[in-house]
Each structure stands twice: as C-alpha cells, then as structure tokens.
Amino acid sequence: MSCGISGIRFFRVDGGRALRTGFWTTHRILKLNPWSFPAFLIALSGLAAAIGLRVLFEFLGATFYFATFFPAVLLASILAGVPAGAFAALVTIPIVWWAFLPPAFEFNPLTPADYSDFTMFMLCSTLLIWFAQLCREALVAMERMESSGEF
Secondary structure, X not given: OEEEEOOEEEEEEOOOEEEEEOXXXXXXXXXXXXXXXXHHHHHHHHHHHHHHHHHHHHHHOOOOOOOOHHHHHHHHHHHHOHHHHHHHHHHHHHHHHHHOOOOOOOOOOOOHHHHHXXXXXXXXXXXXXXXXXXXXXXXXXXXXXXXXXXX
C-alpha cells in the first residue's frame, strides 16, 4: 500500500515501517535553517521568478498586480520558513509599487484602492505563511512518528 503527499511517497513495508521515496523528502525541506542566507536566497529567487512572470503577463495585457507573488511567498514559506516568507511578502510591496503601478518605475502617491490592494495582499500573505508553517510542523510531526515507529 502506498500514498503520496505532494511528491513524498510512503510505502508500508517491513512490519509497518514507512519508507520515503521521491525527490522532495522531509529531510531536504527541513534541513534549511529559516534565518540562514540560503533561505533568503530562496525567497529572492522566488521573487525574481514572480517578477519575470508578472512582466510576461503585463506584456500579454493582464493587469493583476499581485497574482504572481502569492506562489513566491508560499514556496518561500514552505521551503525556507516563516522569515523567508515574510521577507518575500514585505519586499513585494515596494517592487509592485515601483515597477508595476502606473506610472511604472516611479514612487507616486498611492490611491485608496492601492492601499486596499496592499492590505489585502498582506492579509492573504499572512494566511499563506501561517498555512506553510502548519505544513512544516506537520512534516516534522510525521518525521517524529515515523522514527518512533508509531506511523
């Protein structure tokens, strides 16, 4: 019998003991220290990818400002922890303000609609970061259960 959770596969063999297979294992995700330089590099690389996608979408005529940044915040939070996710969310605000709000590449006064958009982005990002932390804690709990033989 086997089951999978987003790339992690568990197989029950040898008296009920679970063995992990697949590229993304608990060890690879959680060995990264949340306050380390590589954790923040993950956040910056996610932001770079989000900016690239946002530029592509703008070229295609789409005007949603924060859509590509939500996955970057979620991935940074899951892979590198709460500090990296919060860093990605906080850095997104000046990036969008400077690069994507009209007129582009200028810091102009914000309208009430812009303030509302920024507030909603931060609220949704906070929920994503919290969800990612819960996922990380669940992976640690599964690891502990697995190593103790309860799983």
